[in-house]
Amino acid sequence: MKLMIRYKAIIAYDGTNFSGFQRQINARTVQEELEKTLTKMAGQAIIVHGSGRTDAGVHALGQVIHFDFPHARDLEKMRFALDTQSPEDIAVIKVERVSSEFHARYDVIEKTYEYRLQIQKPRSPFRRHYAAYYAYPLSIEKIEQALPDFLGTHDFTSFCATGSSVEDKVRTVYEASLRYDQENGDLVFTFRGDGFLYKMIRIMVGTLLKIGNDRMPVDAIPKIIAAKNRQLAGPTAHPEGLYLKEVKYAPVSE
């Protein structure tokens, strides 16, 4: 039996034509495409582990994966081969060798997501797969007033899609902010935390849009969090606005 070497890679993908990250029957997924490429490169079956799944239509700028590979290879050659042999809607940004203890999912200490939204008329044909669209009046001021209510450590049951099997719904949000990307005309929400529940970011955005559209009071969020009831939060915002931007791990001790 060959000695396997563990690699960590940072990848980006355009989620438009994927049924999400995670392998599933009869659907095109990022995990399966990467596994096909790596299996061809290795000449034996390779399994890819991601930092977490992303849903259909959701994008990644900095998803992290790990996999075990049977040969030691030059890292830039490995990155180049994996990048160019994968479909063009996946890019491989960086490849590193890591200890065989490293796990892309279990070792995460922080994740950052962006949510991009267009509000101008008409909807830009260039952003239709890369930002969500909101056609109704929106008070940016009210959204900015409500955003800090997500900060800190809370039980986010109200912001977790029903059906999630995760038991501990306590998460810590470090950043919840809004900026304007003039070049693309996108409003950009940034959420950074120690982890997020299933569809949590999209439900947070759906709730903020209700507040911005005056269909929910600006101080609603603390009450929704306290109630631990998904029914009280806003709807799940569309997937095309969501980007997994960065995944952080604890520094490796020698």
Add this chain to the structure above:
Amino acid sequence: MKLMIRYKAIIAYDGTNFSGFQRQINARTVQEELEKTLTKMAGQAIIVHGSGRTDAGVHALGQVIHFDFPHARDLEKMRFALDTQSPEDIAVIKVERVSSEFHARYDVIEKTYEYRLQIQKPRSPFRRHYAAYYAYPLSIEKIEQALPDFLGTHDFTSFCATGSSVEDKVRTVYEASLRYDQENGDLVFTFRGDGFLYKMIRIMVGTLLKIGNDRMPVDAIPKIIAAKNRQLAGPTAHPEGLYLKEVKYAPVSE
């Protein structure tokens, strides 16, 4: 016979899934999609005239069209109907009533194009249809040094695709500049002039890339212009980087 009213419209389109602007047999074009929508709206055949054609894969942020329509309609209602009834890769930004003398092609006094280029590794999966990619070393300094050589009034025969039926190849270039769009990681060339020949911008960019890659001297452009020989200029750069940004007309005299 009904009195026809002439409308001018500013439209944007994602050129990725079009075989260009101009109507042709057995191909999806912007002109045909707009004509189908307008014909349905009017209940009679409507012809669309554009400021000029764009090639397959080329985008528009501000293409201008005109058409004659049988009813006077509220302009915002007309814009909204045309926008929402057209495919989602076409957006209708503005609709105006114009005199029956106005012609979207013959009355143009100035056009602005952008050409977007990515040079970082790996190629971004998000920009693959929206910016060209150049994988080789490039001196931005040399490109910036060469750009002003396009300014002014010249016979641009060397920068016109062979086969063009236009006889007068003299054009005036008012602006030839380069900036960096940090948000998307694109180098953005801007070219503004009284008009451009067939594939002229893409041949100009192909030539600038040869200069930036040191395969052509930095002072080559005036000599290429003087020679009036397409063979001396660089290759035609890929269509996905090109955007028709703005079309200007003389102010209307009362």
